[in-house]
Amino acid sequence: MLKKPVIGITMGDAAGVGPEIIVKALKHSDIYDICSPVVIGDPKFLKKAIEVTKLDISLNLIDDIKDAKFLYGQIDCFNIDIIPEDLPIGKVSPVSGDAAFQFVKRAIELAKEKKIQAICTAPLNKEAMQKGGHKFAGHTEILAKLTDTKDYSMMLSSPKLKVIHLTTHVGLVKAVEMINPDRTYKVIKLANEVLSRAGYKKPRIAVSGINPHAGENGIFGNGEEEEKLIPGIKRAQEDGIEVTGPYPPDTVFFRAVNGDFDIVVACYHDQGHIPIKVLGMSDGINVTVGLNGGVIRTSVDHGTAFDIAGKNIADEKSMLAAIKSAVELVPKN
CATH class of the missing domain: 3.40.718.10 (Isopropylmalate Dehydrogenase)
Incomplete structure (x- = not known):
């Protein structure tokens, strides 16, 4: 039996719906049947999302992929503690914008080290990221820059x-x-x-x-x-x-x-x-095609949805599709 690929899920902007849709998606047991998911983000905000969604899930904080357990019902999360506890939910913040960039940067490092086989990104907020000091138009441009890729493209799939x-x-x-x-x-x-x-x-x-x-x-x-x-x-x-x-x-x-x-x-x-x-807004996913080093990246095809963040309204359908597409694109040999 082939080993299940490790999929690194970046939290995106912690003030948006990213933490909620990640928690909801990882409550689907079939995700653990096809891959080994690990979250790259600030665990404080995953904990808040668990409280908001009232789901029976615990966290396993890790500093290295070897510490991950990949058990259904227990989310493995890199302990990147860089956002203040009192960050306002649903508002543009340079702090959360910078953190969203740092999560992606860490994911790319893990992919280059072959510790994860694909990256799946929750949404970041472009205004927040730029106010946080990172002058990129979006995820695609960050990934291209940090992988030194010139010929790449955005693919949308539904x-x-x-x-x-x-x-x-x-x-x-x-x-x-x-x-x-x-x-x-x-x-x-x-x-x-x-x-x-x-x-x-x-x-x-x-x-x-x-x-x-x-x-x-x-x-x-x-x-x-x-x-x-x-x-x-x-x-x-x-x-x-x-x-x-x-x-x-x-x-x-x-x-x-x-x-x-x-x-x-x-x-x-x-x-x-x-x-x-x-x-269908929740059916589409975003794939960055052509990244150097064979880095695979998929993403939800929606934004941070600040207006509904923290309200247990966000739909995880696109995140589920993005994770499953990441698994499909991982080379099978």
Whole structure:
């Protein structure tokens, strides 16, 4: 029997719903059937989440992975005691923003040391993190920087649709400027690699257009599809990758949901995020694709939800999906 992979779950912003959804997710016994989860965060706030949720769970505080017990009903948590006990829940704080960054940094160190096989992240708050001194747009950019990765992408996955992005956390004008044939080719290649690793024999990849109707032969836009997308698509096709497009953005996601494609390459953040979230806010997960060292990272596809933090309202469905996807992406040999 194969050894169960160790999945490092980062707490995210302790003032948000991260601690609650982690506690709720680890109350599902089937998680322990498929992996050995360990939380990377401040245990004081896991304890608070246990009290809020009224779940019958205890904590096992550890300083090294060898001290973890991986027992259902007892959460193993790295004893990273860096947040004041009186941190206000549901509010932006530089302290919790800095801590969220430190949790991710520790997780990457553990992944590089092969002590964990994948990272699963609870949400952080970008404003809090930046006020805490870390000028990153989000998790994806932190992971890329700390793994020294240049060619990476954000992939969103839900039961009905998978989307991978050419650009993410930049303004729309800047996003279009950043797209070029080489980037298009590399993201198509990343999409093909991640789906192949997940068991797709010949992933069917569609590329969305930038302009309405994918430019409609120059009627809309300034030839961005011909200049920035089509050369990258043709290069990938020459490699034997099954990729087509660019397709009109207003229909390509519908076609993918209905089975025509396995994944869609989106040109910018909202183009890819909106269809995933329309299908279900709690069903989607975020995967960072292409990190150096084979680091695997999945995440919930929602934010810190400060408005409901500490109220036992947060749904753990996306966290469960993120943990299970992390397990699926761990190499089996």
